Amino acid sequence: MTEASVKQKLVVIGNGMVGHHFLEQLAARPEREAFEVIVFCAEPRPAYDRVHLSEYFGGRSADDLAMGKIEQYRQWGFEIQLNDAAVEIDRDNRTVTSASGIVTDYDRLILATGSYPFVPPIPGHQHEKCFVYRTIEDLDAIRAAASGARSGVVVGGGLLGLEAANALKALGLEAHVVEFAPGLMSVQLDAGGSELLQNKIQDLGVTVHTSTATELIEEVDGRLRMCFKGERELLTDLIVFSAGIRPEDKLARTAGLAIGERGGIVIDESCRTSDANIFAIGECALYDNRIFGLVAPGYTMARTAVAQLCGESSSFTGADMSTKLKLLGVQVGSIGDAHGRAEGAAAITFVDEQSGVYKRMITDADGKKLLGAVLVGDTGDYDQLLQYHLNDIDLPEHPEQLILPTAEGAAPALGAGALPATATICSCHNVSKGQIVDAVAGGCCSLAEVKDSTKASTGCGGCAALLKNVVDEELAALGVEVNNHLCAHFPFTRQELFHIAQVEEITTFGELLEKHGSGRGCEICKPTVASILASLWNEHIHKKPHVGLQDTNDTFMANMQKNGSYSVVPRVPGGEITPDRLIVLGQVAKKYNLYTKITGGQRVDLFGARLEQLPEIWRELIDAGFETGHAYGKSLRTVKSCVGSTWCRFGVQDSVAMALAIENRYKGLRSPHKIKMAVSGCTRECAEAQSKDVGVIATEKGWNLFVCGNGGMRPRHADLFATDIDDETLIKYIDRFLMFYVRTADKLQRTSVWLENLDGGLDYLREVIIDDKLGIGAELEAQMANVVGTYQCEWKTAINDPEMLKRFRQFVNSDEADEKIVFVEERSQPRPARQEEIVRIAEPA
Amino acid sequence: MNQVAITRTQWLPICQRSDLVADSGVCALVGDAFAGSAEKKSVALFFIPGQETQLYAVDNWDPLAQAGVIARGLVAELDGELTVSSPLYKHHFRLSDGVCVEDESIRLDVYPVAFDGETVCIAVDKS
Numbered sequence: 001m002t003e004a005s006v007k008q009k010l011v012v013i014g015n016g017m018v019g020h021h022f023l024e025q026l027a028a029r030p031e032r033e034a035f036e037v038i039v040f041c042a043e044p045r046p047a048y049d050r051v052h053l054s055e056y057f058g059g060r061s062a063d064d065l066a067m068g069k070i071e072q073y074r075q076w077g078f079e080i081q082l083n084d085a086a087v088e089i090d091r092d093n094r095t096v097t098s099a100s101g102i103v104t105d106y107d108r109l110i111l112a113t114g115s116y117p118f119v120p121p122i123p124g125h126q127h128e129k130c131f132v133y134r135t136i137e138d139l140d141a142i143r144a145a146a147s148g149a150r151s152g153v154v155v156g157g158g159l160l161g162l163e164a165a166n167a168l169k170a171l172g173l174e175a176h177v178v179e180f181a182p183g184l185m186s187v188q189l190d191a192g193g194s195e196l197l198q199n200k201i202q203d204l205g206v207t208v209h210t211s212t213a214t215e216l217i218e219e220v221d222g223r224l225r226m227c228f229k230g231e232r233e234l235l236t237d238l239i240v241f242s243a244g245i246r247p248e249d250k251l252a253r254t255a256g257l258a259i260g261e262r263g264g265i266v267i268d269e270s271c272r273t274s275d276a277n278i279f280a281i282g283e284c285a286l287y288d289n290r291i292f293g294l295v296a297p298g299y300t301m302a303r304t305a306v307a308q309l310c311g312e313s314s315s316f317t318g319a320d321m322s323t324k325l326k327l328l329g330v331q332v333g334s335i336g337d338a339h340g341r342a343e344g345a346a347a348i349t350f351v352d353e354q355s356g357v358y359k360r361m362i363t364d365a366d367g368k369k370l371l372g373a374v375l376v377g378d379t380g381d382y383d384q385l386l387q388y389h390l391n392d393i394d395l396p397e398h399p400e401q402l403i404l405p406t407a408e409g410a411a412p413a414l415g416a417g418a419l420p421a422t423a424t425i426c427s428c429h430n431v432s433k434g435q436i437v438d439a440v441a442g443g444c445c446s447l448a449e450v451k452d453s454t455k456a457s458t459g460c461g462g463c464a465a466l467l468k469n470v471v472d473e474e475l476a477a478l479g480v481e482v483n484n485h486l487c488a489h490f491p492f493t494r495q496e497l498f499h500i501a502q503v504e505e506i507t508t509f510g511e512l513l514e515k516h517g518s519g520r521g522c523e524i525c526k527p528t529v530a531s532i533l534a535s536l537w538n539e540h541i542h543k544k545p546h547v548g549l550q551d552t553n554d555t556f557m558a559n560m561q562k563n564g565s566y567s568v569v570p571r572v573p574g575g576e577i578t579p580d581r582l583i584v585l586g587q588v589a590k591k592y593n594l595y596t597k598i599t600g601g602q603r604v605d606l607f608g609a610r611l612e613q614l615p616e617i618w619r620e621l622i623d624a625g626f627e628t629g630h631a632y633g634k635s636l637r638t639v640k641s642c643v644g645s646t647w648c649r650f651g652v653q654d655s656v657a658m659a660l661a662i663e664n665r666y667k668g669l670r671s672p673h674k675i676k677m678a679v680s681g682c683t684r685e686c687a688e689a690q691s692k693d694v695g696v697i698a699t700e701k702g703w704n705l706f707v708c709g710n711g712g713m714r715p716r717h718a719d720l721f722a723t724d725i726d727d728e729t730l731i732k733y734i735d736r737f738l739m740f741y742v743r744t745a746d747k748l749q750r751t752s753v754w755l756e757n758l759d760g761g762l763d764y765l766r767e768v769i770i771d772d773k774l775g776i777g778a779e780l781e782a783q784m785a786n787v788v789g790t791y792q793c794e795w796k797t798a799i800n801d802p803e804m805l806k807r808f809r810q811f812v813n814s815d816e817a818d819e820k821i822v823f824v825e826e827r828s829q830p831r832p833a834r835q836e837e838i839v840r841i842a843e844p845a
Numbered sequence: 846m847n848q849v850a851i852t853r854t855q856w857l858p859i860c861q862r863s864d865l866v867a868d869s870g871v872c873a874l875v876g877d878a879f880a881g882s883a884e885k886k887s888v889a890l891f892f893i894p895g896q897e898t899q900l901y902a903v904d905n906w907d908p909l910a911q912a913g914v915i916a917r918g919l920v921a922e923l924d925g926e927l928t929v930s931s932p933l934y935k936h937h938f939r940l941s942d943g944v945c946v947e948d949e950s951i952r953l954d955v956y957p958v959a960f961d962g963e964t965v966c967i968a969v970d971k972s
Contacts, residue, residue, distance in 0.1 A: 489922070520868075520893075522921035523930040548868035552917045552932035555869075560932055564912035611917075811874040811887070812864035818887070820906070820913045835911060 007036040010309070011096050011106040013086040013251065015039055018282030018298035019112035020047035020068045025303055027076040031310040035108075037078040040098050042085035043135060046070060051295055054163050056139050057170040058720055059683060059697055059704040064690070065136070089255040091275055108277055110305060111252055111265060115245035115283040115293070120155070124217030129224055129238045133164040142240060146171040149237035153177075153226060155214060157184040161242035162327045165206050168240065169328070170723075172700075176207045176234065178226070180243075183210060188323065188334035192349065193374040196358040200330045200377065209234075247284045247291055260286040269315035271305045279305045292319055296427045303430065320390060320427070324375075324382045333379040336372035336389050337362055345371055348400045352377075359403040361385065368394055373403075383466050391423045416469040425470060426456040426463045433470055440474040447471050447757070464761060486747060487524040490517040494672065494747045498532050507537055508545040527551050528747045531634055534670035535742045536783075538790040540797055541633075542804045553632035556808065557794055558614055563832040565821050566614060567607040568594070569631035570621050571667060574641045574659035574679075575602025584624040592617055595829045601638035601676065603629060608830050610817055612810045618795045627667070627793040634748070635670045636677070639663035640688065644681030644698065653698030655681035658727070662696070662734065668791045669738065669784075672745040672754075676711075690718045693751040694734055702726050705733055707765070710752035719755070719762050722770060732781065736769045739780035854957075856966045865892035865965065870929065872905050872916035875969060888956060888967065889916035891940055893927060901940040902958035902967050907931045908951060915953065 012019055026032050046068030073080050081098060088097040095105045117132035119125055131142050152168040154161045157179030168175040183194030198208050216227040226234045247264040258266040258274035264286025271279045281301035283293055297319035307314030322335040340347050344365035351358050357377040364371055370388040381403055421434035431454045444450045450471050451457055457467045485491045506512045509529045513521055530549035541554055553559050558566035585604050589596045595607040609617055639662050644655030659679040678689035679696040689695025695706035701724040709718025722733055745754040767773040798804045810818050822838050823830035859873045875886045887905035905913045910933035918929040928937040928946060937946040943953035957968035
């Protein structure tokens with residue numbers, strides 16, 4: 001292009017997940033500069049995660065589900081019109097008109113209008129207590145109707161219908177599913193899988209009515225009566241229709257674009273519609289006479305359209321519709337031709353009625369290739385089967401072994417090496433094995449680096465185990481020795497050292513070094529071992545053998561600041577403090593001329609204490625009832641809380657009391673890294689619990705527990721771990737969670753990174769903590785009980801021990817203060833003097 | 846060291862063995878008690894029992910962090926050599942010669958130091 005290039009006008013209609021992905025992909029390219037982009041979005045908010053919509057009832061807010069952010073779009077230079085649906089496309093003049101009357105011309109047009117829920121035309125379906133399940137507004141309406149209701153019915157037993165049933169259950173309703181077909185999830189499952197799923201779901205308290213056709217809905221005494229074919233009926237309070245989706249193609253239809261017989265905007269391999277200037281992507285598009293109602297194919301279409309716009313050749317040629325998910329806690333997987341419709345298809349089925357597992361593989365007539373599979377109750381084999389299917393790999397001699405429970409050592413695992421370079425490892429981000437191999441060859445030396453560089457396994461995370469195999473194998477092939485030794489002095493990981501110290505009951509660094517290490521130790525192994533010993537035996541960190549092991553902050557139980565002075569943070573559990581104690585903090589700060597600042601963790605930080613002042617300051621604080629806040633340690637910092645039900649009109653539980661209980665329980669626990677927690681009294685989440693290692697959010701029925709969140713440099717949204725649990729269960733889970741983390745994390749690894757590196761991820765963590773799969777629950781609790789029972793305020797012990805106090809002398813041979821520590825005043829408080837200011841002070845007047 | 850040097854060096858008692866902390870550092874003030882030394886100097890003393898050299902004395906001032914904090918650093922063995930890792934920015938200084946491992950152009954002064962019975966003595970040049 002020459003000089004002031006004229007930008008192409010690109011109009012995007014629809015801002016759902018696929019529409020958002022399109023914008024995100026475009027924004028990542030330099031070519032975005034060539035386009036002037038305007039987006040029309042019918043909903044009042046930009047794109048959000050519809051796949052996880054049900055979590056809206058499990059404690060996640062609209063903000064949590066948000067994907068598109070207005071500021072982000074603005075930053076990319078895209079204009080977005082919210083709450084403003086496009087209502088007309090004029091192809092002759094190339095303009096789009098919106099509901100609010102905006103008329104904009106276009107050079108290229110993207111239709112990402114998605115789909116709408118199909119509502120069968122049953123008489124009475126328009127009743128105000130009848131809903132659909134698609135948008136956040138729909139969910140708000142369902143929630144409002146659910147209060148005061150007893151039961152709810154979902155019409156439709158497909159994937160989304162079961163999600164909706166789960167949501168009704170979460171709202172405290174007696175839930176029913178009414179399905180016209182003879183089985184649940186009839187698209188993905190065969191009869192056997194469907195039957196087992198139904199049994200499992202009934203066990204969970206959802207009533208399932210299959211082969212049931214609704215003929216009439218009528219209001220009777222303020223409730224709804226559903227009349228079914230065959231004279232049966234059901235009384236309920238609200239109905240949610242989830243009987244499938246239909247492509248939203250109205251706009252395209254009116255504009256005269258080619259539309260499929262049963263709906264859907266016809267596209268070719270380049271995602272172009274019958275008008276070359278108009279593309280269609282996602283659930284509104286029809287390729288090869290098929291609608292692709294999953295997010296991954298939608299994303300592929302979005303990427304194809306972006307590439308086409310940028311003049312690259314890229315094509316969408318259909319997608320594999322295999323899925324793996326968890327419905328009402330039941331694992332379900334479906335691969336390829338699940339029904340065995342191909343000619344000559346043969347099936348191998350494994351059924352374990354006792355534990356509720358159903359697995360079925362569909363092979364070709366020779367039993368050589370995998371055509372499809374159905375897994376219910378256990379999807380452990382899904383990844384491997386999917387690879388056989390997608391890559392057309394020859395099945396092993398005894399293919400049944402792929403789904404049989406593995407006998408010791410007999411698992412015929414498909415090694416990552418057997419996969420071709422074209423094999424798709426991560427379908428969310430469309431990352432092939434070849435790309436991962438390239439990333440490793442290009443210098444990525446760890447799983448985390450590969451994830452960062454390729455985005456693999458950062459979507460649904462389903463491919464994590466497979467990705468790890470590929471990365472490990474490639475690293476090994478390149479001769480990279482994966483050395484996870486703690487440091488030069490200990491040829492073990494932190495986890496191994498923890499285990500050794502525990503089993504051999506080693507209580508000092510010297511003993512551990514002598515028996516299992518070499519040399520004299522360093523600043524990596526010394527604090528790490530000190531932390532392990534503290535977690536295990538909980539002795540005072542100033543006890544003789546531990547003295548030289550600590551970083552300076554732990555050694556002096558205060559936080560060193562840039563000029564060598566310290567800051568002091570007394571514990572203020574839950575952020576609750578009496579006026580008298582607050583006054584003491586002020587008095588102490590005033591007396592010692594300390595700079596005071598409120599911390600993010602609802603405490604008060606006192607800066608500028610000289611080493612030799614620390615014991616006096618602490619004596620005064622302890623006399624007033626304060627305890628050490630461990631701000632210096634790799635240990636529990638604070639438990640932030642909101643005022644909860646005591647004061648707040650929205651609060652549903654006493655969050656302060658719970659925060660106090662938790663903080664007082666875990667204070668003093670030493671861990672691989674610092675631990676932050678918070679308790680919110682309601683779903684408004686004022687304590688920001690979802691950015692903490694342990695976050696607790698009150699519900700009407702108890703508490704929701706979130707784990708492994710992080711703020712700061714590398715923010716991570718916490719994962720919902722358990723819902724509606726009582727006080728006792730909450731403490732039990734946190735006990736186990738923390739101790740398991742303390743035992744198994746690497747040095748200086750926060751819970752967020754720990755979880756990301758944990759094989760099996762969140763599901764595995766739940767199995768260990770909630771299901772006690774490893775049988776160590778009681779042991780973890782006992783270990784925590786020991787830590788809780790041996791708690792001491794380290795400062796209280798220190799100020800009463802003359803030997804320990806000797807450590808706080810600035811000079812061992814003088815009472816003088818360090819003359820190099822100089823403060824000047826700023827905004828009525830002291831601050832460290834800068835270098836040039838010190839020179840000036842030193843100069844004679 | 847030749848004879849001239851010996852005549853210039855004075856051994857000063859600075860503290861007792863009991864003031865030291867094994868495998869760790871303490872700070873002592875070397876006063877202007879001897880001629881030629883205009884200002885008082887903070888010295889970091891490290892006591893590593895069981896080694897051939899058990900006592901080290903280096904400047905307490907960390908020139909990179911611009912703070913007197915070396916005595917509060919962690920003793921770390923790096924490639925077989927004893928160093929102190931300064932607490933603010935974690936630079937390693939060799940205890941034997943004071944050289945900064947990360948930047949060899951930076952060096953802390955080091956002083957001969959020894960036990961005289963239970964007393965710790967340090968040698969300071971008078972020049």
